[in-house]
Amino acid sequence: MRVAGNPTKQQLREECIVNDRWEAPLIKVQSLAYIVLQRPDVEQAARFFSDFGLLIDERTDSAVYLRGVSTAHQMMVIEKGAADIPRIGMLAEEADLETLAARFALPICQHSEALGGRYVRLEDPDGLVIEVCSGLKSLSPLPAQPPLPQWNGAGDNKVRVNQMARNPLRPAWVYKLGHTVRSVASMQASLNWYQQTLGMIVSDFQFLPGDPLPVVAFMRCDCGDKPVDHHTIAIGTAPLLGHMHSAFELDNLEELLIGNRWLADQGYSHSWGIGRHVQGSQIFDYWREPKGEVFEHYVDGDVFSAAEATGYHLFNSEAQHQWGPEITADVTGQNRPLQTLRSIARRLFTQDDITVGRLKRLLKAVNS
Numbered sequence: 102m103r104v105a106g107n108p109t110k111q112q113l114r115e116e117c118i119v120n121d122r123w124e125a126p127l128i129k130v131q132s133l134a135y136i137v138l139q140r141p142d143v144e145q146a147a148r149f150f151s152d153f154g155l156l157i158d159e160r161t162d163s164a165v166y167l168r169g170v171s172t173a174h175q176m177m178v179i180e181k182g183a184a185d186i187p188r189i190g191m192l193a194e195e196a197d198l199e200t201l202a203a204r205f206a207l208p209i210c211q212h213s214e215a216l217g218g219r220y221v222r223l224e225d226p227d228g229l230v231i232e233v234c235s236g237l238k239s240l241s242p243l244p245a246q247p248p249l250p251q252w253n254g255a256g257d258n259k260v261r262v263n264q265m266a267r268n269p270l271r272p273a274w275v276y277k278l279g280h281t282v283r284s285v286a287s288m289q290a291s292l293n294w295y296q297q298t299l300g301m302i303v304s305d306f307q308f309l310p311g312d313p314l315p316v317v318a319f320m321r322c323d324c325g326d327k328p329v330d331h332h333t334i335a336i337g338t339a340p341l342l343g344h345m346h347s348a349f350e351l352d353n354l355e356e357l358l359i360g361n362r363w364l365a366d367q368g369y370s371h372s373w374g375i376g377r378h379v380q381g382s383q384i385f386d387y388w389r390e391p392k393g394e395v396f397e398h399y400v401d402g403d404v405f406s407a408a409e410a411t412g413y414h415l416f417n418s419e420a421q422h423q424w425g426p427e428i429t430a431d432v433t434g435q436n437r438p439l440q441t442l443r444s445i446a447r448r449l450f451t452q453d454d455i456t457v458g459r460l461k462r463l464l465k466a467v468n469s
């Protein structure tokens with residue numbers, strides 16, 4: 102039901118000052134392929150992600166390459182360096198690499214042997230490097246895993262007969278890198294860039310009341326009729342700029358619960374969950390790795406074709422999840438007041454989206 106004074110979806114759409122898609126983008130990326138982490142202690146990071154469910158596939162002098170159970174391609178590279186997430190890889194057609202190279206006068210580079218294929222190196226408006234890739238190396242199939250016992254339903258819906266449910270604790274089996282979420286300096290600049298350069302479509306916007314500039318945009322790839330994840334890249338306005346979380350897909354709820362117990366038993370820091378999101382519908386579970394970045398296990402996300410229209414919604418605490426624990430101070434940043442205030446103080450003297458008025462509305466919305 103509409104709360105008195107709150108705008109309708111139609112009003113939010115009419116007042117919105119940014120596009121939800123671009124008619125003729127330069128290229129259309131197909132999916133997120135990998136994320137590159139730089140960490141001072143590569144082995145510590147590799148241990149966390151092994152417990153998170155990724156598998157160490159290759160090691161070189163300069164990097165560790167991790168995969169999931171899929172044979173598609175590597176999904177994470179950990180390099181030695183100051184703690185940072187400087188690059189991501191996205192998949193595109195080989196012809197798209199030629200288009201980008203010609204348009205921006207950039208070279209088409211050869212990837213490391215471990216990743217394989219070729220890429221063009223772009224930078225988004227906030228300086229995140231996006232390696233648009235083609236021909237990433239396929240991986241060898243893993244030894245077959247024993248299937249999880251099926252679930253018996255209620256009443257006569259019993260499919261597991263004379264067989265007990267035994268699922269020993271272990272790291273979850275991860276299938277793919279699904280999405281990454283970042284806080285950006287300018288929603289307008291980022292939306293223009295991701296739509297015009299990479300062909301991304303906004304699945305859902307979220308707005309603060311009375312503000313025509315969205316504070317969150319969930320963007321998916323445009324693969325025409327082929328259904329794709331509700332969001333592959335999401336961007337938002339938040340006090341701290343940069344990486345907010347990246348998410349990996351599991352097959353089912355029991356995997357997520359086993360993964361949760363395993364990570365808790367290893368002593369890692371839980372961030373938020375288990376719950377079900379609203380936009381994208383994923384059942385989610387958020388964890389912090391040792392250097393403080395958040396990574397998510399998720400199952401049962403929505404998939405859309407390019408035909409699905411963009412949704413327009415208000416941003417508030419209820420807009421983030423359908424059920425599960427309330428959003429935590431760890432996610433909102435309210436448990437890191439000094440770091441948050443320092444960032445806000447710096448940004449108030451710039452021309453980016455953080456203003457005193459928007460900050461007040463954000464704080465009110467997140468606690469409403």
Ligand SMILES: [Fe+2]
Nearest residue numbers: 282346348397
């Ligand atoms: Fe997520």
